[in-house]
Amino acid sequence: xxxxxxxxxxxxxSARIVVVGIGYVGLPLVVEFARAGYRVTGYDxxxxxxxxxxxxxxxxxxxxxxxLAPFVKRGLLSxxxxxxxxxxADAVVVCVPTPLNKTKDPxxxxxxxxxxxxxxxxxxxxxxxxxxxxxxxxxxxxxxxxLTRGYxxxxxxxxxxxxxxxxxxxxRYNTRxxxxxxxxxxxxxxEVAQALYARIIDTVVPVTSTDSAEMxxxxxxxxxxxxxxxxxxxAMMSRRLGIDAWEVIRAAxxxxxxxxxxxxxxxxxxxxxxxxxxxxxxxxxxxKFQARFIELADAVNSAMPEYVVSRVTDALNTHEKxxxxxxxxxxxxxxxxxxSDVRESPAxxxxxxxxxxxxxxxxxxxxxxxxxxxxxxxxxVSPFASFAEYDAVVIVTHHRAFDYERMLRExxxxxxxxxxxxxxxxxxxxxxxx
Ligand SMILES: NC(=O)c1ccc[n+]([C@@H]2O[C@H](COP(=O)([O-])OP(=O)(O)OC[C@H]3O[C@@H](n4cnc5c(N)ncnc54)[C@H](O)[C@@H]3O)[C@@H](O)[C@H]2O)c1
Numbered sequence: 001x002x003x004x005x006x007x008x009x010x011x012x013x014s015a016r017i018v019v020v021g022i023g024y025v026g027l028p029l030v031v032e033f034a035r036a037g038y039r040v041t042g043y044d045x046x047x048x049x050x051x052x053x054x055x056x057x058x059x060x061x062x063x064x065x066x067x068l069a070p071f072v073k074r075g076l077l078s079x080x081x082x083x084x085x086x087x088x089a090d091a092v093v094v095c096v097p098t099p100l101n102k103t104k105d106p107x108x109x110x111x112x113x114x115x116x117x118x119x120x121x122x123x124x125x126x127x128x129x130x131x132x133x134x135x136x137x138x139x140x141x142x143x144x145x146x147l148t149r150g151y152x153x154x155x156x157x158x159x160x161x162x163x164x165x166x167x168x169x170x171x172r173y174n175t176r177x178x179x180x181x182x183x184x185x186x187x188x189x190x191e192v193a194q195a196l197y198a199r200i201i202d203t204v205v206p207v208t209s210t211d212s213a214e215m216x217x218x219x220x221x222x223x224x225x226x227x228x229x230x231x232x233x234x235a236m237m238s239r240r241l242g243i244d245a246w247e248v249i250r251a252a253x254x255x256x257x258x259x260x261x262x263x264x265x266x267x268x269x270x271x272x273x274x275x276x277x278x279x280x281x282x283x284x285x286x287x288k289f290q291a292r293f294i295e296l297a298d299a300v301n302s303a304m305p306e307y308v309v310s311r312v313t314d315a316l317n318t319h320e321k322x323x324x325x326x327x328x329x330x331x332x333x334x335x336x337x338x339x340s341d342v343r344e345s346p347a348x349x350x351x352x353x354x355x356x357x358x359x360x361x362x363x364x365x366x367x368x369x370x371x372x373x374x375x376x377x378x379x380x381v382s383p384f385a386s387f388a389e390y391d392a393v394v395i396v397t398h399h400r401a402f403d404y405e406r407m408l409r410e411x412x413x414x415x416x417x418x419x420x421x422x423x424x425x426x427x428x429x430x431x432x433x434x
Pocket of ligand 1: 020023024043045046049095096097110132134165166271
């Protein structure tokens with residue numbers, strides 16, 4: 001009976017929804033639920049985010065304030081730092097962080113504390129969905145035991161896992177038109193979770209278990225990490241062979257089947273690709289299985305910032321300059337183009353590698369006015385400042401906002417780690433690639 005009640009509340013939109021964690025993943029989700037006509041509350045420990053959301057202001061690039069403010073005004077969307085909001089929730093969606101700890105093992109603190117808070121306010125008919133990226137078995141081993149005290153899963157409460165696939169900065173794919181995979185603890189759990197997501201997502205893709213849904217996300221991100229490592233190594237091989245790696249990759253991509261292009265770069269960044277595959281290899285180690293592709297990809301990708309430093313050293317050398325004392329400008333510190341997110345950005349390792357060798361380093365990033373990372377604080381120089389005063393400019397992130405023509409005209413030397421200058425006219429002898 002509880003299942004039918006839960007589904008009918010979802011279908012008639014009387015279900016109250018709470019999203020736990022309103023960051024890059026949770027905020028787009030609360031907006032989508034409000035757009036579909038649900039009353040939704042974002043619950044977050046970060047009082048700053050709660051205050052901004054309640055005043056109708058977005059703090060994430062992909063969401064415009066004018067897209068969420070009307071829902072706040074109509075009383076459909078609100079935020080709170082009080083876990084008591086969970087008490088009235090019919091559906092709870094958990095989007096808390098899943099970082100690594102210092103030894104590169106999963107840090108499950110946020111999932112555990114969020115689950116304990118939900119368990120303290122749990123009631124019959126509640127649907128709980130975990131969206132945070134995590135190792136296979138998390139929902140079954142970490143959530144379910146905490147949510148079964150006095151409740152039968154699949155009858156009294158419903159527990160599911162549905163990986164988030166948000167791609168910040170992607171103008172084509174958003175929450176609604178990106179298909180969503182869902183696995184339930186029981187068939188009833190899957191049914192209730194599918195009913196909820198079908199209201200806000202065009203295509204839902206059911207799988208047979210929460211473990212399987214967890215593994216889907218890790219396969220997707222491991223696929224990216226391994227393929228990026230492969231092309232990073234292809235870039236190094238091509239340098240030895242005197243071949244243009246980007247030309248090769250683009251030409252290979254004309255094959256209409258069986259190939260998909262990935263591009264080399266200064267190393268992995270962001271909250272997902274450098275981190276998520278290590279959740280999988282950690283889990284496999286406990287089962288005495290060595291995830292060799294993941295470990296190799298991690299080793300290749302983690303070495304890329306140091307490789308960039310060596311390319312800068314070589315390029316300066318051809319201009320009869322030493323790194324020590326050289327003035328170097330890093331162009332772009334966000335982890336990918338056209339976003340302001342600097343989490344795990346390889347730019348920090350490139351900067352610290354150059355500083356260690358005695359360079360004087362500045363950076364320019366129109367999306368990141370300042371940062372405080374890995375013990376160093378820096379402020380961006382003006383995007384309009386001249387490039388001519390630097391011995392070398394290193395393109396780490398290929399933002400569209402950069403004026404590449406002016407950069408090529410003014411700079412003495414450019415190390416382009418992203419092939420950003422491919423079609424820019426000018427003195428190409430100044431350009432060094434990976
Ligand atoms: N950012 C992405 O592009 C992306 C894409 C796909 C999947 N993911 C995954 O989604 C999850 C969330 O990532 P994110 O980028 O949104 O993280 P985020 O850091 O932007 O947001 C997480 C929020 O959760 C809050 N929080 C932490 N513990 C809490 C608790 N116990 N109760 C309430 N709030 C709590 C934090 O204050 C923060 O605001 C991670 O597992 C991540 O791997 C992220």
